[in-house]
């Protein structure tokens with residue numbers, strides 16, 4: 001059996017982070033530009049923050065993908081929580097140095113201070129999920145930035161600890177912070193349609209009228225991850241009806257009932 | 272898995288629930304308009320008592336106009352007799368006053384009804400199902416011999432330590448070839464292989480082909496666990512629970528289903544796996560109790576079916 005358009009559309013909304021799936025959203029692309037600009041400025045650490053599911057990881061992946069063609073850039077998708085392991089990884093990535101034994105902060109700091117960058121652009125380390133690093137670790141990362149021999153872009157989402165970190169570090173001048181937000185209704189519409197069109201699902205893309213997008217926005221608050229979950233389950237239901245009860249999906253726009261059913265299924269509606 | 276029928280019924284109920292506030296609002300507007308109408312009459316009546324003679328004419332016109340809207344029968348009668356006697360007005364005033372009072376009494380009662388029903392329902396909705404701790408303690412103390420518990424803890428610790436180098440490798444590869452990122456097969460350090468073989472050979476050491484297959488499965492699962500640790504997406508932990516259940520690793524299945532329920536306590540499949548794992552761990556009573564709780568909260572037909580099967584001994 002050939003995969004149905006609903007199946008293809010469903011798989012568009014798998015919750016994965018892959019720079020190749022990145023979609024240019026207007027607001028996001030202006031943030032993206034300012035982020036790229038601040039990377040070129042000296043002495044700045046860059047903080048990218050926002051609620052879970054607002055696209056921070058996606059953003060970092062995309063940034064990383066574009067940067068590596070012109071400069072040294074490394075993306076650490078999951079935090080390396082062991083300190084020695086963290087510095088060893090940095091030493092390996094930045095200077096191609098292998099350490100078999102422990103490498104502590106003081107030792108690594110010496111290495112960093114003694115290297116000359118020459119003509120090269122400052123290498124960049126992108127840290128995702130940085131709320132998981134300890135406060136002392138963040139302090140050490142800041143000290144590393146102070147050497148101007150390496151630069152960090154840090155993505156984190158709000159936790160209680162974040163407030164604390166915010167007070168102690170992010171208010172100082174060396175930080176440039178950029179906030180990511182949930183999508184507005186119009187952005188959400190673009191997001192859904194572009195995503196489907198990228199996968200050649202034009203027919204389903206056209207089924208998302210302003211009305212259906214409004215309802216989806218109401219249910220997901222414009223959160224990208226929740227939207228993915230909702231639409232994945234929505235097309236799952238469509239697939240089911242296509243096989244068993246095609247009358248239910250006759251309409252030319254996305255059925256409100258099925259949107260609500262998916263919201264129940266994914267727990268966005270308590271019923 | 273998708274249980275469309277169950278979803279459809281839940282959706283129907285959801286729609287009905289949505290209607291409740293509308294019904295309540297229209298009922299209360301009705302009551303309010305009715306009572307306003309009577310208040311108009313009431314003010315007017317009290318004036319009659321103070322100055323009966325002077326305002327007779329205006330009284331007539333208002334009394335007539337009110338019945339046109341509300342048309343209560345006693346007032347209609349009264350309107351006809353109006354021109355006859357002022358004395359009859361007195362009795363009419365009494366007539367009008369009595370219904371108005373009763374309405375005034377009814378009104379707060381109705382409002383209370385409206386207020387209480389939705390809040391009670393909200394309270395019901397907020398019921399959070401979280402298995403009690405003693406219940407977990409029970410399982411720990413009763414099922415596995417202490418050695419195994421230690422082992423699994425050590426395993427868990429090992430795994431946590433190992434996540435670090437594995438992740439690093441992945442990151443490095445990404446930076447070289449971001450496009451193939453998702454296809455990169457992470458080379459497993461030798462310690463992991465040993466560790467993986469252990470539970471599998473315990474489960475069935477007769478079938479060596481099976482072991483290989485399970486190793487692949489375990490790789491898949493590890494990958495998903497890694498992702499789950501990053502984004503705490505309950506869909507991922509549910510996936511892990513289901514896979515462990517399929518592999519016969521019921522304790523792990525139980526743990527991940529529990530984790531899933533903690534993140535989102537509204538995922539039917541997770542409760543099903545949770546209960547099934549309990550049965551497999553010889554905790555039938557716990558499974559029944561859990562399912563009953565969940566059913567009372569969700570009306571899930573799948574859960575009901577499973578409960579029946581467990582109680583009839585069809586599911587062991």
Ligand SMILES: Nc1ncnc2c1ncn2[C@@H]1O[C@H](COP(=O)(O)OP(=O)(O)O)[C@@H](O)[C@H]1O
Pocket residue numbers: 014015016017021022023024025028050051052053054055056057058059224225228
């Ligand atoms: N600009 C974008 N283009 C395409 N998909 C996106 C974009 N932003 C977010 N997403 C989708 O939303 C999901 C959640 O985004 P993610 O980056 O993981 O959020 P966060 O890291 O802030 O929790 C991702 O799986 C991705 O599919």
Ligand SMILES: [Mg+2]
Pocket residue numbers: 056057058128129502
């Ligand atoms: Mg993320």
